[in-house]
Amino acid sequence: MTKPPPSPPSLADLRQEIDTIDAQVHSLLMQRGDIIDRLIQVKQTQEVGSAFRPAREADMMRRLVQRHRGILPLDTVESIWRVIISTFTYVQAPFSVHADISASEPAMRDSARFHFGFTVPYVSHFNAPAAVEAVARSKGDLALVSATASRTPWWIALEPRDAPKIIARLPFVERADHPAALPVFVVSRVADSAMVTEVETWSVRVSGWNADTARALSPLADIVAVPDTAFDGAALLVSVAAGHLEKVKAALIETGASVRSSALVGSHATRYTVPNGTAK
């Protein structure tokens, strides 16, 4: 005699399983909070003012994407972890996010909320220099500024040694249809040891900037250029693999431009793109 197939679990049984998992997830988050409490003692955040560790976060976000499987969309998993990590950053040392909304207020707000959640205060500014200035006056605040376009060479303010620096590029995990896709630089003051140094960002002032020069540089580096009429040139923000600025300078000179000055104004992790077909 064959046994009848087991009856499917009831709705009440499945809800019981969900309640058990929710309680475990909540309990694990509270345990994570206890660890953060202990981490504060060993981390000495007070010295630099900010608990944000871009190198660690870039690595955590990449690993999260790599291990993700199943029907829960990657957008959701990424946004949950962004809120977890940034809120635990905030509880270590409160900070505000100063956003330059001159490119697009809704896109900038989406980026700030997606990457830093709703607990971290959001302050909007009408231009990049104002957002950067607010960070320079603060202890550990962050500024979010467009990484692809600018009306002003705001990065010149980052040149002095003790000025804030570019410390990250968002989103950490790029892909088609990212819900907060606006490319953004994060500007802040963090300990040197917390910086990711894979990609360097340089403030470069050039004379003789023209379309040929821009074309010659595009395979070598990501560039934001603002015309500098006083010198028939441009103020550039150059993002280039660490140690490769000399190649950019050589290409500039080959196309007839000349470099008037260059200063390192930050660094960030290599851009990480989710392979096609993985993201949901």
Ligand SMILES: O=C(O)C(=O)C[C@]1(C(=O)O)C=C[C@@H](O)C=C1
């Ligand atoms: O690893 C740290 O230094 C932490 O402070 C922990 C933590 C996290 O919540 O995982 C929070 C803030 C940092 O930006 C990176 C990670």
